Amino acid sequence: MENKGKETKELEDLNELKKAREHFVSEVAKNIYLYDISHSVGRLYGTVFFAEEPMTLDDMSEALGMSKTSMSTGIRALLEADMVERVWEKGIRKDLYKTEDDWYKSFSNVFINRWRNATVENTTAIEETKGMLEELQEQTTSDNVKxxxxxxxxxxxxxxxxxxxxxxxxxxxxxxxxxDIVPKQEPK
Incomplete structure (x- = not known):
């Protein structure tokens, strides 16, 4: 009887653990657009994040109830954002994935790529626009336009x-x- 009570309590506790994890996964999925990643791929990230062991695409597909193709596409997006990494385990032939431990690296890479591209494109547009305006300035006779x-x-x-x-x-x-300016925070 006492064993059955322990099992029931453990099931209740596991359910609470699942709720807590789901809360974090939902928030990550809601805000992952900042990394230019879709909501569903954010849920995939959360699933891999809380996995006890590295996961295969099959594991991910089963956990999320989505196709293996969707998992492959999603994991590729997470790899490109440096949010997950491919790992190897002896005796396992399928690719395994786990979340990148260095969140700073993930953020830095996404920040660098997105902002570098925008900066280059906008700087180019500024130069082109300045050229157009300078040419017009030479041609116009209107004081107002000048x-x-x-x-x-x-x-x-x-x-x-x-x-x-x-x-x-x-x-x-x-x-x-x-x-050096804003040091990384150590986990508590």
Whole structure:
């Protein structure tokens, strides 16, 4: 009788554990768009995060009730974001995956890639626009248009200064010097 009570209590506790994990997984999935990753792939990340052992695509498919193809696509997105890594275990022929232990690395890589691309594209657009405005400035005879061009060039210079600053911030992440300014936190 006492054994049955322990089993019931353990089942209740496991159910509470599942609820706690689900709470975290739901929040991660809700906010994972910041990494340019879909909600369902965020749920996949949470599943792999709480797994006791590295998981195969089959394990993931079973745990989430989704196709193996979906799991493959999702895990690829997580690999590209450095949020999971492929691991090897002796005697297991299938690919195994676990979450990347270094969350700072994951964030840094996503931040670097997204912001570097945006910075390059916007800086290019600034240069092209400045060229167009300077050409128009030479051709126009309108004082009003010249005044507007001068104002626009000033605005573009301000934007250019911002992207120069942002490029320096990105470099802090690329070199790891950001952690000299804002140290990584140790787990409690």
């Amino acid at each position: 005044k507007l061009i001068k104002s626009d060039l000033k605005k573009l210079s301000q934007a250019e200064a911002y992207y120069t600053w942002l490029d320096e911030v990105i470099s802090l992440f690329e070199t790891g010097k950001i952690f």
